[in-house]
Amino acid sequence: MKVVKALDEEKVGQEQAAAENKSGYIRFKKFHFIMLLFFIIFLSAGITAFVLAFGEEKVVTVEKERAEFKKFYTAYNTLNNGYFKNVDRQKLINGAINGMVESLDDPYSDYMSDEEAKSFHNTISSSFEGIGAEIQEKDGHILIVSPIKGSPAEKAGLKPNDIITSVNGKSLQGMTSTQAVTLIRGKKGTKIELTIHRPGTEAPVKVPIVRDEIPIETVYGEMVGKGIAKVQITSFSSNTAKELVTTLNDLQKKGMKGLVLDLRQNPGGLLDQAISISSMFVPKGKVVVKEQDRSGKIKEFGSQNEGNPTLPLVVLIDKGSASASEILSAAVKESAGVPLVGEKSFGKGTVQTAQDFSDGSNLKYTIAKWLTPNGNWIHKKGIMPDYPVKLPDYASLPIINPEKKLELSSSSEDVKTAQKMLKALGFNPGRTDGFFDQKTKEEVEKFQKAHKLEVNGYLKGDSTMKLMELLRDKIQKNDTQLKKAIEVLKTRMK
Structure with missing residues (x-):
């Protein structure tokens, strides 16, 4: 009997689509960009005139406008009509949207230009070209969450929590993560120089890296002892669950009787994949993850039980294990009694969705908290392993x-x-x-x-x-x- 059933592809597609629609971790909704402007304007009743100034300059006038928008209209009109040189009205609107998102003080919410949005979409595609590292913005700095296995970033020695202060001499101070990604990514074979500051060290260091194609192959398995297999999952992309099914079945043929699942330096990814993989090890009907919206309403996601929950399992985590990695770790720990070994995880406990606009730009924002099966919110706290173990100094x-x-x-x-x-x-x-x-x-x-x-x-x-x-x-x-x-x-x- 195989450890993991070869799931029917149509069923997998339906389950993944349902999970994505329900969870909203990565949803891409088509929405005309101009509707955002109408949304802002028509929230107030009694519009008398709204003219997009494609020709003659005109002032937006609004009756009974909501008070909080009055300053916005005044600022827009003042700059549009009075700035000492012609302004790009599209940039004014984009800047206003970006400002709204930045005011949330949430490193996981972002407004992206069309170029930045392309980079964002590449994170779940089959491959991209760059250095191969997951990054995030924190306190005005760009931090490495985790380098991808076998990537130029890993080979250059980059580690979780390294701070990228500049790219080719250009400071990243105050940039969003997507803005930084746009600078860091580039064509295969091109050279980039990062200035890195590692916490605990005195001086920053310049690190030259040659960009390469980064394939999104996310599962690596091997036998590491008699009857013992190790499987490393490097991220949760669209095909990770299927990759894991194939890998586990192959390892069972090689005599696997127990499994070490390595989630170290795994920055996360798609929620539906975390649920599917958790279901391979959590008994059917038990909770995998909970999602709490802004009103406090909690929704539970149960195990789909598409595997063998009786397989002896141990999970490895470290400070680079984030998001979907933590969902999987918490699920097997709290709902299947699986021990965790390593170091405290990163601590990302929020769920994001993404909305595309017709001009190619994109709005990514946080829609919920995710909670462990026992109702714990690990955000900024991480998950403590049952067996704390450090690597050598x-x-x-x-x-x-x-x-x-x-x-x-x-x-x-x-x-x-x-x-x-x-x-x-x-x-x-x-x-x-x-x-x-x-x-x-x-x-x-x-x-x-x-x-x-x-x-x-x-x-x-x-x-x-x-x-x-x-x-x-x-x-x-x-x-x-x-x-x-x-x-x-x-x-x-x-």
């Missing part, structure tokens, strides 16, 4: 700019990081205070010789890249969180 070391030369007698935070990396890889620079002395030079030479690099005694280019690559490999091999998850799983398989 060297796993959190900052990245080093490979274009910067670290040499004898130099002193910097980058040198300190390089010394710690060398030590983690079995070399002994003698110190980790950031001063590049003769001993450090000798260890760099040993490192270069051991890995068939040019032996010159300084770190730059290929030597720096190799140093970070080897450290990343060591982190993966010495995955303390995965080891603990396997240990816990074995007790559940007895």
Whole structure:
């Protein structure tokens, strides 16, 4: 008997469509842009004149207008008729809408231009071109939620909570996440330079990255021990549930008796996919997630039970696990008694919907809270694992700019990081205070010789890249969180 039934495609489509329509996480409604203007104007009764100034300049006059709109009309007319040069009236309206959204002080609500909206839609398409990292705006800064597995961002060493301060020298201060995405994304093969500040470090570092095609392949499975499989889900895109079905059935043929589900650094995605996947492990009829609207009304989403809820399971989470990842984690923890291992999750407990306008622009806004099966709201709090486990200290070391030369007698935070990396890889620079002395030079030479690099005694280019690559490999091999998850799983398989 297969672990997961091969679901009927039409049924899946109907269930996914229903889930999307009911939950509103990502709904795309067609709505003529000009209706937004009519909505603003016709909320008040007694319109006497409304003229879009395509030719002669005219003033909008409104009788019995709502008081809160009077200032808006006055500002629009004042700028439209009195500014020292001609204004773009479309930009004025767009700016007003953007201002309304920004006043919500919600990093997950956004007004997007047509170009920004295209980038937004790409997040659930089959692929896109860029660096491969989920970002969000927080307190006026652009933060990395999580890099995508195998992406240029991950290979460059970017981590959750890294702050992107500028792109190719242009500051991102005060930008929305979609505005930042527009700058960061670009054609495959083109180079971009990010300035990154990592919390806990003193100085920002410039990180050159070559953009690539980022395929939205979201499920990766492998056997990691006798009867034990590990499946990593990197995001929740439109085909993730189907990918997981295929992967689990393949792993069962290889002898899977227990599963570690890895949701670390998974920034989330589509709610219907989180519900479908949760249903594979939560018994039918039990609650997967709840949704609470502005009036306090709560709607429950139950397990569809399209899998094997008796399969021994352990779930891995960390501070990069957000949104749909947290929905899945909370669902299996509270409704199926599945233990969580790792670190506290990110803490995103809101649901968004998106509305397209006919000019290509888009309004994304928060419509509800989501609650765990037990009614907990994890927003800005995250989910605590049952077994807290950290990765080794060297796993959190900052990245080093490979274009910067670290040499004898130099002193910097980058040198300190390089010394710690060398030590983690079995070399002994003698110190980790950031001063590049003769001993450090000798260890760099040993490192270069051991890995068939040019032996010159300084770190730059290929030597720096190799140093970070080897450290990343060591982190993966010495995955303390995965080891603990396997240990816990074995007790559940007895």
